Amino acid sequence: xxxxxxxxxxxxxxxxxxxxxxxxxxxxxxxxxxxxxxxxxxxxxxxxxxxxxxxxxxxxxxxxxxxxxxxxxxxxxxxxxxxxxxxxxxxxxxxxxxxxxxxxxxxxxxxxxxxxxxxxxxxxxxxxxxxxxxxxxxxxxxxxxxxxxxxxxxxxxxxxxxxxxxxxxxxxxxxxxxxxxxxxxxxxxxxxxxxxxxxxxxxxx
Numbered sequence: 001x002x003x004x005x006x007x008x009x010x011x012x013x014x015x016x017x018x019x020x021x022x023x024x025x026x027x028x029x030x031x032x033x034x035x036x037x038x039x040x041x042x043x044x045x046x047x048x049x050x051x052x053x054x055x056x057x058x059x060x061x062x063x064x065x066x067x068x069x070x071x072x073x074x075x076x077x078x079x080x081x082x083x084x085x086x087x088x089x090x091x092x093x094x095x096x097x098x099x100x101x102x103x104x105x106x107x108x109x110x111x112x113x114x115x116x117x118x119x120x121x122x123x124x125x126x127x128x129x130x131x132x133x134x135x136x137x138x139x140x141x142x143x144x145x146x147x148x149x150x151x152x153x154x155x156x157x158x159x160x161x162x163x164x165x166x167x168x169x170x171x172x173x174x175x176x177x178x179x180x181x182x183x184x185x186x187x188x189x190x191x192x193x194x195x196x197x198x199x200x201x202x203x204x205x
Contacts (some may be wrong), residue, residue: 009031014028016180016184021197040053047077082110127143154174163175
């Protein structure tokens with residue numbers, strides 16, 4: 001096991017993943033960099049189910065090509081849960097208002113829906129599930145979350161997705177106003193990946 005192939009084409013995610021897993025001394029590639037272009041239907045009802053669907057689809061494609069032997073295939077499914085909106089957009093975070101809709105528009109619509117909601121009722125969390133499919137077919141899933149609340153306006157330009165509207169009271173900043181180092185210490189993806197690192201280390205013993 002000397003390579004991680006991550007089932008994503010999102011460059012923002014890949015920067016975070018490489019920063020967090022960089023000390024594993026494994027080659028880390030996106031599925032595109034591994035030469036795979038797949039249309040994967042994410043029809044799960046939980047973050048964990050969707051992460052497994054994507055990771056298993058990429059692992060199966062690599063197996064067909066005879067490339068799966070030394071790889072671990074990972075995928076994440078992540079999203080924003082807003083309590084006032086009964087957990088929306090949740091597993092549909094990327095597809096909210098349509099996959100091609102810019103996140104600035106998605107975020108603006110959520111702010112509109114929360115326009116008159118007081119701060120104490122704007123609680124929310126980012127959730128991330130990471131699935132790893134090992135060469136023997138075993139699947140391991142980890143989960144990370146970070147709590148905050150929805151801001152009243154978009155703030156910051158360092159980040160992606162819903163970062164500009166996710167306010168972290170302990171920092172008095174949105175996730176998009178954090179430095180990369182700060183975000184990688186506390187993000188939902190960081191927490192899930194740190195747990196996955198422990199699973200990888202067990203495999204290397």
